[in-house]
Amino acid sequence: MPCDDRISRRQMIKRLAAGAPVALLVTVFPRLAFGGDRKPGEKRPLYAYAVDVSRCIGCCACMRACRAENDVPAGFFRTWVERFRVRGNGEVLVDVAATDGFVFKAAPDEDIVKAFFVPKLCNHCEKSVCSQVCPVGASYESPEGVVLVDKKHCVGCGYCVQACPYGTRFIDPVSHTAGKCTLCYHRIVRGELPACVLACPKGARMFGDLHDPKSHLSIFLRQRRYRVLKPEMGTHPKCYYTDLDLEVI
């Protein structure tokens, strides 16, 4: 009996060894050659985002749209709008809108010499440090360059929240997993725009495919000077800002 046993085990190993290259060919080769589910020759999109700061009027329609679309838990934000006001003496006042938007005074009583709004969201960094630090790989980059969280795998340790230099992540109090902007992944894979982009009445928020030279975003980025937030972090953000003041961090 022990002899038979050994033979069958050997056979098993042989079969496995023979099967491995076949399995490899079947699963890996088409992916290498055709890029998975894409048609041959078709280039995968690389999604990115841009904000034209000079166009934002601080209406916060984007924030409301995001909340409605993505069921964002109260007290947390996938996107928000910051208001910067600079006084004559150089002092900078920054605040963020509550869910309903900013409270504007009819006649400002402060000596404000400059004011502007800056929408913020996850930068879908090319070298996303949040994905790097996730101990279980629940934070990951989709093939289209969108940084996502696998809610079924996330352990809710919060390491990614600590690691993101932009404060765009949070631990969702309902699912107890990491929450963040997904660029409305469920919409963009259907060819629709993210809710915030669609809601912005001034076209201050833009979304598009960097691999497509004819996309709205690619054309915009060719025509304008832009920068990213905290480039010194080495995260290579893919959210590009035009007309951004030095004050914005």
Added chain:
Amino acid sequence: MNYVFPNELHVTWTVMIVLYPYITGLVAGSFIVSSLYHVFGQKELKPIARFSLASAFVFLLFATMPLLIHLGHPERAFNMMITPHFTSAMAGFGYIYGSYMILVALEIWFVMRGDFIARARGGGPVAWFCRALVLFNTDDTPATREADHRIVKFLAGLGIPLACTLHGYVGFLFGSIKANPWWATPLMFVIFIFSAIVSGISVLIFHYFVVSRINRWKIDAECVKSLGRYLWGFMMVAVALELMELLSLAYEQTEATDVLGHLIRTRLFFSYVILQFMLCSLVPFVMLGITALFKLKERTAYLLIWLSSCLLLLQVLLMRWNVVVGGQLVSKSMRGFTDYFPGIWEKEGLITAVVIFTLPFGLLYVFHRLVSLFPDAEKLPEIKSGA
């Protein structure tokens, strides 16, 4: 002007994450004391060698508890070992922790095998348990003891780098977060190792005095004085490292200097400057210095060493608090600070923290009932009333 990013109003890492490096620090520190005896032959530490190993073990058993309470999905905790994502510093935790646990358990087993065998004689559930513990091999001869001793020495030696890895690694978890200016320093893991040793020695001194008092045991003067000297030395290095870190921060005048200076002067002034540095570093430094350099009456020296150990235990806890919580108070907008204080009754609150911290002491007591952790302790002579 106080502006924080809106998601930063909620502090993600609570007092549980303060407790986690604190407890692993106690593990590493206690283990190193036991290795000073087993590997480096510091004979005067013999009275406390077993106790320190047992302390390392029980603290290690509870080190993951605050983490599990903190995780949003503790039932998925093993994902870290089943599907580790090796670019993450945190992914190594399970492996490092697991291998250290095996090593400490093995070392305890070999150190106490003789005692387990002695307890295994006779009947009753405890004897049965001990028989199972020694795998039903009750051979206890000079030759087996010699073999056990050699293995213990090897394990204790191997354990030192592993203890440093375990705790240095915890420091690295914080030190490698480039987004947080209060954490991101390569010195972090050295600081963590030294503060771990300080807390480990302190908890042993503290505990040794308490149990000796309760049981009316004679305190081993050589052992305590030696521990006091080690404590003095290690605390000097630990505090000096932290001060160096502060000095370079202040001197470099980077973007972070302003905001961190503000943090220290305002939010952390009491817990960092007054408590951690003034009360809990300077005072024990002077007290331990006096006991090391001058000849004092035994009672006075003991009192100073014990008080220092209490203060240093608190110092390391404060250090963990100031690192973990302090770092999260600074907004990544560099324009303000958020607030945090744990609730008393909440899931990750103060009561939970106190309970988690007391459990290891309870387990140590059970352990001691099973096999004596102070086999050489002598009873003080009875003082007869009216004599």
